[in-house]
Structure formats: structure tokens, C-alpha cells
Amino acid sequence: MEKVLRMASNRGVVMFSKSQCCMCYSVKILFNDLGVNLMVHELDHDPEGREMERALMRMGCSSAVPAVFIGGKLVGSTNEVMALHLGGGLIPLIRPYQVMS
Numbered sequence: 001m002e003k004v005l006r007m008a009s010n011r012g013v014v015m016f017s018k019s020q021c022c023m024c025y026s027v028k029i030l031f032n033d034l035g036v037n038l039m040v041h042e043l044d045h046d047p048e049g050r051e052m053e054r055a056l057m058r059m060g061c062s063s064a065v066p067a068v069f070i071g072g073k074l075v076g077s078t079n080e081v082m083a084l085h086l087g088g089g090l091i092p093l094i095r096p097y098q099v100m101s
Contacts (some may be wrong), residue, residue, distance in 0.1 A: 001059065003015075004056060012070065012097030013094060014030065015069075016056060017065050018043050023065075027078055031094070034090075034094060035100075048089055059074055066081075067080055068081050
């Protein structure tokens with residue numbers, strides 16, 4: 001769990017993902033469209049990926065991926081991110097991490 005927390009706090013917006021996950025892809029596209037420089041950790045490309053998945057589940061993720069952290073705090077998976085966005089709560093959270101174009 002320490003490694004997950006350390007990786008989650010290295011950047012403003014961090015997502016734990018799997019390369020073939022369609023929900024992960026959707027969340028990546030959302031953040032890209034919102035101008036966020038997202039740090040993505042592909043668990044299926046990491047030798048410790050399975051252990052990190054278990055740690056994410058213990059931290060309260062409804063599903064191991066995608067798991068999104070903003071400002072080092074767990075936001076959640078696709079449902080939580082989309083609900084925040086639709087409710088207007090996501091933009092204020094990511095504003096400090098948006099790339100100016």
C-alpha cells in the first residue's frame with residue numbers, strides 16, 4: 001500500500017490503469033479533454049501490479065482500475081469520477097493541474 005500512496009502523491013492527477021481496460025481508456029480521454037497532464041501507471045505492465053491492485057481494493061476502490069487520485073487523495077473509480085464531473089465537482093479539483101494551452 002505504501003508504494004501505491006507514494007506513486008499517487010508524485011503528481012497532481014494519478015491514475016492506476018490496465019492497458020486493455022475500456023473504462024480506464026474513457027477516464028484517460030476525459031482527463032485529456034479537460035487539459036490534465038495525467039500520470040498513468042499501467043498495472044498490467046508492472047511486476048508488482050497484482051499487489052498494487054489488492055492495495056487499491058483495500059483502500060476502498062470499488063474496482064481496482066481505474067483508480068484516480070487527485071492531489072494525493074483517492075477520488076475513486078470511473079463511477080466516482082464521472083459523478084463528480086457531471087455534478088460539477090471535478091473541475092475545481094483538477095484546476096490546479098490543468099495545462100494551459
